[in-house]
Amino acid sequence: MSKGSTPPATPVTSKRFYDAYSRGYSSYLERHAGYFRAVERVLAEAAGDREGLALLDVGTGTGERLQRIVTDIRPARVVAIDESPEMAALARKNCPSAEVLAIPLAAPQLPAALSSTSDETKSDGAKFDLVTCLSNVLGHVPRTQLMTGLKQVRTLLKPGGSFVFDVNNRYNAVSYGRLRVIRNLARDRVLPGGGDFTTAYRNGDEVLRTSVHLFSPSEVAGLLRESGLTMTFLGFRDYTTGRERGRFGGSIVAKAVSA
Numbered sequence: 001m002s003k004g005s006t007p008p009a010t011p012v013t014s015k016r017f018y019d020a021y022s023r024g025y026s027s028y029l030e031r032h033a034g035y036f037r038a039v040e041r042v043l044a045e046a047a048g049d050r051e052g053l054a055l056l057d058v059g060t061g062t063g064e065r066l067q068r069i070v071t072d073i074r075p076a077r078v079v080a081i082d083e084s085p086e087m088a089a090l091a092r093k094n095c096p097s098a099e100v101l102a103i104p105l106a107a108p109q110l111p112a113a114l115s116s117t118s119d120e121t122k123s124d125g126a127k128f129d130l131v132t133c134l135s136n137v138l139g140h141v142p143r144t145q146l147m148t149g150l151k152q153v154r155t156l157l158k159p160g161g162s163f164v165f166d167v168n169n170r171y172n173a174v175s176y177g178r179l180r181v182i183r184n185l186a187r188d189r190v191l192p193g194g195g196d197f198t199t200a201y202r203n204g205d206e207v208l209r210t211s212v213h214l215f216s217p218s219e220v221a222g223l224l225r226e227s228g229l230t231m232t233f234l235g236f237r238d239y240t241t242g243r244e245r246g247r248f249g250g251s252i253v254a255k256a257v258s259a
Contacts, residue, residue: 034241054075054078079128088101105141105153130164132163134165137165138167147227
């Protein structure tokens, strides 16, 4: 291969992709810092001033962002999961107060694994006041497992608990361009249910690519309804600045509670 040339891309699983991406994840956090802070304000509002708050972060990544969230809302208990062992290892270092498990959402063993981190003297020890799933983590959950994962979230919430998440919006013309969004709108009239795109990351001498799902606002509402969660907020934020946008100008930020 000639110097400076790009090697052919290799399709990999989301787990393999993020094992490699863990080395460059900090730069991603820096590029979208304004957006992340905007989402975290929604999260802080959901947390309120609840005492003894228990937080579960799904798809925590390197734990750098989780540490900032912990500093902001000061939960009494923090548990985080990530399907990537490399990411989970970094999260343990970057957020020392969190109990971090290398396990994906929708894994059959997840409820038992979370129970093992809880205070067994409390009846609700394996449940949480706040569950977060940030940076389009849901877009990396296989479509055949997504509903299972959302139903797991519902069962892991305490009464009155909140689920806060953000996902890529397939109608975001700022990120994807007007023509692509027009095609997506036309396609969704015939075949509703969102669609996928491929993201890539150069890891040394190899280029890794993995499929990521893009959601529509109506798809998000339908998934929450089917899973037994009630949506209480849905908004759009610019993926760079975090400013409020309309449905064609930003990523989707949502909050839900148990129905």
